[in-house]
Amino acid sequence: PPVEDPELERLHLERYPDPRYSKLRAAIGGLRGVAADEVFLGNGSDEVIDMLIRVFCVPGVDSIVVCPPTYSMYGVFATFCDVSVVEVPLTSDFELRPEAVAAALTPQTKLVFLCSPGNPTGKLLACSDIEAVLAASTGAVVVVDEAYIDFAEGASVVPLLRSGRYPNLVVMQTLSKAWGLAGARLGMLLASRQIVEILNKVRAPFNVSSLTEDVAIRALGQAATVACHVQQLLSERQSVAAAIEGLALGRVFSSDANFVLFRVKNAKEVCEAIAKDGKVVARYRGSMPLCEDTIRVTIGTYAENEQFLAALRKATQ
Numbered sequence: 126p127p128v129e130d131p132e133l134e135r136l137h138l139e140r141y142p143d144p145r146y147s148k149l150r151a152a153i154g155g156l157r158g159v160a161a162d163e164v165f166l167g168n169g170s171d172e173v174i175d176m177l178i179r180v181f182c183v184p185g186v187d188s189i190v191v192c193p194p195t196y197s198m199y200g201v202f203a204t205f206c207d208v209s210v211v212e213v214p215l216t217s218d219f220e221l222r223p224e225a226v227a228a229a230l231t232p233q234t235k236l237v238f239l240c241s242p243g244n245p246t247g248k249l250l251a252c253s254d255i256e257a258v259l260a261a262s263t264g265a266v267v268v269v270d271e272a273y274i275d276f277a278e279g280a281s282v283v284p285l286l287r288s289g290r291y292p293n294l295v296v297m298q299t300l301s302k303a304w305g306l307a308g309a310r311l312g313m314l315l316a317s318r319q320i321v322e323i324l325n326k327v328r329a330p331f332n333v334s335s336l337t338e339d340v341a342i343r344a345l346g347q348a349a350t351v352a353c354h355v356q357q358l359l360s361e362r363q364s365v366a367a368a369i370e371g372l373a374l375g376r377v378f379s380s381d382a383n384f385v386l387f388r389v390k391n392a393k394e395v396c397e398a399i400a401k402d403g404k405v406v407a408r409y410r411g412s413m414p415l416c417e418d419t420i421r422v423t424i425g426t427y428a429e430n431e432q433f434l435a436a437l438r439k440a441t442q
């Protein structure tokens with residue numbers, strides 16, 4: 126290290142990381158009940174999304190299917206790669222429409238992105254609907270983005286992966302949400318050995334730093350503490366949702382994630398007022414399909430939530 130610092134020296138950053146990330150992949154596999162060679166790691170899930178598109182799609186020829194309202198980066202990365210994006214909207218209750226997805230598939234469809242729980246919907250997709258999409262999409266890889274899955278206990282589709290029934294299933298998770306490590310940048314993809322092997326062949330040799338590896342291994346050893354924090358957050362989420370309901374502004378959507386989506390008249394102005402007066406960031410989501418006049422607020426600490434609710438009351442009184 127360039128400076129005398131025992132902390133830095135302990136990290137041995139003069140060495141490259143383990144190119145196979147064996148220890149970290151085994152730790153993740155152990156936690157999720159899959160083998161280490163069924164785990165692929167990326168610099169956040171965003172890198173994994175980008176890689177899936179680059180690996181499976183031919184620019185100018187192939188397409189992906191997305192189900193809006195959904196996480197915008199699937200479409201952004203596809204567009205960067207000149208891969209076309211076919212949209213099959215969810216229902217107005219934010220449920221998947223498996224028959225409509227099946228009808229949208231063509232021989233050029235290489236990836237179907239499903240987000241569960243959804244961003245910005247907060248809604249978990251029905252496992253039977255995901256299975257129907259998997260069964261229909263034999264020519265495409267179905268990516269289930271479970272970035273928020275730790276807030277929806279026991280609802281992961283990883284057991285479907287373990288069943289071996291769907292070789293076209295890929296599950297993405299991240300340490301950015303429930304694990305509170307967005308700055309560390311660790312995205313995880315769980316899939317068949319064949320898919321993981323293909324991705325490992327094309328990734329940059331050291332796409333995850335040894336700092337991230339170290340932090341992630343330490344965090345994964347604290348799963349019980351994380352589960353405890355998640356429980357606290359879920360109870361806060363319930364209080365915040367009830368307080369918003371109490372203001373009778375419009376529909377408050379039920380949430381399986383760490384945020385709440387709700388409807389309010391003049392949502393954009395309300396959002397701006399909350400940011401200005403309450404110094405709290407709530408996201409205006411009204412420009413997304415099926416989300417007219419909605420705001421998405423992330424659950425924070427008790428004090429932050431109170432601050433948000435006070436600003437919301439003031440902006441809507």
Ligand SMILES: Cc1ncc(COP(=O)(O)O)c(C=O)c1O
Nearest residue numbers: 169170171196244272299301312
């Ligand atoms: C649904 C969804 N997927 C993926 C990501 C990206 O996560 P990461 O921080 O792991 O890149 C986000 C971040 O907001 C997200 O909401």
